[in-house]
Amino acid sequence: MSTSVLFDVPGPKTRARHRIYTVVAWVALVAVIAAVLMRMSSTGQLAYAKWEPFVTPSYISALLVDGLLKTLQMAFSSVVAAVLFGVVFGIGKLSDHAWLRWPCWAVVEFFRAVPVLLMMIYIFFAFGAGEGGIGSYWSVVIALTLYNGAVLAEVFRAGIQAVPAGQGEAAYALGLRKSQVMMQILMPQGVKIMLPSIISQCIVALKDTSLGYVILAPGLTRVGKSIFLEFQNQVQTAIVLAAFYILVNLALTWIATWAQRKFVGEKAVLVTDGGDRSGTAGFQI
Amino acid sequence: MDAVFSQFDLVLKAFLLTLELFLLAGVLSLAFGTLLAAARVGPVAVLRRAAGLYVTLVRSTPLLIIFIFVFFGLPQMDIQLPFLVKGVVSLTFYTSSFVCEAIRSGINAVSVGQAEASRAIGLTFGQSMRYVVLPQALRAVVPPLASVLIALAKNTSVAAGFGLLEATARMRYFTNDQADARTWIFLTFAIGYIVIVELISAGAGSLERRWKVAR
Numbered sequence: 290m291s292t293s294v295l296f297d298v299p300g301p302k303t304r305a306r307h308r309i310y311t312v313v314a315w316v317a318l319v320a321v322i323a324a325v326l327m328r329m330s331s332t333g334q335l336a337y338a339k340w341e342p343f344v345t346p347s348y349i350s351a352l353l354v355d356g357l358l359k360t361l362q363m364a365f366s367s368v369v370a371a372v373l374f375g376v377v378f379g380i381g382k383l384s385d386h387a388w389l390r391w392p393c394w395a396v397v398e399f400f401r402a403v404p405v406l407l408m409m410i411y412i413f414f415a416f417g418a419g420e421g422g423i424g425s426y427w428s429v430v431i432a433l434t435l436y437n438g439a440v441l442a443e444v445f446r447a448g449i450q451a452v453p454a455g456q457g458e459a460a461y462a463l464g465l466r467k468s469q470v471m472m473q474i475l476m477p478q479g480v481k482i483m484l485p486s487i488i489s490q491c492i493v494a495l496k497d498t499s500l501g502y503v504i505l506a507p508g509l510t511r512v513g514k515s516i517f518l519e520f521q522n523q524v525q526t527a528i529v530l531a532a533f534y535i536l537v538n539l540a541l542t543w544i545a546t547w548a549q550r551k552f553v554g555e556k557a558v559l560v561t562d563g564g565d566r567s568g569t570a571g572f573q574i
Numbered sequence: 575m576d577a578v579f580s581q582f583d584l585v586l587k588a589f590l591l592t593l594e595l596f597l598l599a600g601v602l603s604l605a606f607g608t609l610l611a612a613a614r615v616g617p618v619a620v621l622r623r624a625a626g627l628y629v630t631l632v633r634s635t636p637l638l639i640i641f642i643f644v645f646f647g648l649p650q651m652d653i654q655l656p657f658l659v660k661g662v663v664s665l666t667f668y669t670s671s672f673v674c675e676a677i678r679s680g681i682n683a684v685s686v687g688q689a690e691a692s693r694a695i696g697l698t699f700g701q702s703m704r705y706v707v708l709p710q711a712l713r714a715v716v717p718p719l720a721s722v723l724i725a726l727a728k729n730t731s732v733a734a735g736f737g738l739l740e741a742t743a744r745m746r747y748f749t750n751d752q753a754d755a756r757t758w759i760f761l762t763f764a765i766g767y768i769v770i771v772e773l774i775s776a777g778a779g780s781l782e783r784r785w786k787v788a789r
Contacts, residue, residue, distance in 0.1 A: 293615060294682075294688065294707055295615055295689070299617065310617070311618050314624075315620055398768075402728075402764075402772070404729070407742045407763060407764065407767065410734070410742065410745065411745070414746070414756060415757065496634075499637075499638040499639060502638055510636075513642070517646065523646035523647040524643065526642070527640075527647050528643075530639050531635040531643075534634060534636055535631055535634040538633075539634060
């Protein structure tokens with residue numbers, strides 16, 4: 290820990306003290322884990338019957354095909370649409386014309402401040418439900434598109450503004466038009482900076498697809514619900530579903546970190562108000 | 575329009591529950607998140623790893639799954655809690671991992687030279703923490719903590735799926751009953767959330783301005 294601001298390199302006395310802390314911490318952690326496991330076993334949560342669905346081929350394929358695949362599809366389509374939304378409104382917010390800038394600002398602010406679930410429920414009941422409606426799948430996709438698009442609009446704006454001002458000035462000096470400067474000079478450089486943030490926004494979209502549970506949208510949570518209603522194994526289902534999400538998200542985090550290293554270098558991850566500023570591969574809520 | 579305003583007390587009551595969830599979970603997550611952050615930057619390797627594992631796992635899990643676990647799973651393990659407590663527990667469990675990362679980033683934002691300088695002029699560990707490191711860390715931590723709290727305020731809406739009649743659940747009932755006024759109902763509730771979010775970010779903004787330090 291010699292790189293920490295908080296501590297000096299420990300001497301022999303401190304190291305001895307740390308060894309005692311380590312032992313105490315181990316004992317405490319093991320005690321907590323043991324207490325949880327004992328509780329689970331005394332209430333029959335470790336019984337094979339409760340876990341059986343998750344080793345039964347037909348349930349596994351339901352989880353993978355009707356669950357994971359649908360979830361990934363919803364997340365993917367909403368991220369693609371959100372990128373489009375983000376480009377349009379991000380560039381709109383940078384416009385020189387106030388009549389264009391302000392509406393774009395208002396739209397972005399609105400969709401960033403309203404909970405995704407509130408939007409999802411409204412879209413579902415207003416346009417999704419009943420005959421001729423767009424259905425719960427598209428209600429989820431549209432709600433996620435609006436929210437993630439608004440966050441990405443901020444990412445795009447910040448990304449374009451992060452390109453050194455000299456780049457734009459040099460392009461104007463060469464006689465390029467405003468749209469050419471944006472499309473040929475600023476955008477390509479900005480996108481490179483934005484890439485890690487866009488990938489980590491996929492994590493947000495993926496996690497939020499789970500909210501489709503509330504409007505009975507397809508996906509992992511719906512398959513999970515039908516499993517735990519049948520077997521009364523809520524604890525096990527929650528653990529298995531969480532494992533699915535964690536694995537996919539860890540893979541996405543890994544890709545985002547890789548893109549960060551490859552395209553951006555050591556600089557901190559691009560940050561906006563909507564998300565996390567810790568610089569740890571832009572993990573967002 | 576009438577539909578909402580004739581029952582505006584119900585709207586207010588729903589937002590009161592939203593605020594209750596937000597404040598209780600907010601205070602508890604700040605406390606628990608700080609403990610986690612202390613473990614993550616502390617000298618004990620076991621605690622560092624355990625807190626790191628907690629943060630990685632919880633941040634990758636959707637809040638809805640945590641709600642399913644707490645609301646449907648815990649009763650299976652003979653742990654009976656009131657609805658409000660279950661909502662607060664779920665939100666706290668989730669949010670504290672983000673609080674932990676926000677605080678850790680604040681501590682990391684203090685440059686090593688500051689601590690080295692304070693040791694060089696002979697301050698003890700306690701003094702250099704109190705006078706040099708923590709005040710700077712606290713200031714750096716305001717913007718990321720504000721984002722976490724804003725996310726928490728919006729995340730209270732997930733409780734709507736689990737029998738807590740807060741703002742989002744109330745909107746759902748309203749839009750069910752009065753189909754023709756749906757858009758107005760939605761906008762009323764959306765504005766309620768926007769007010770909450772703007773209040774948090776205004777509060778954080780003024781703290782940030784007042785505590786600004788040169789770096």
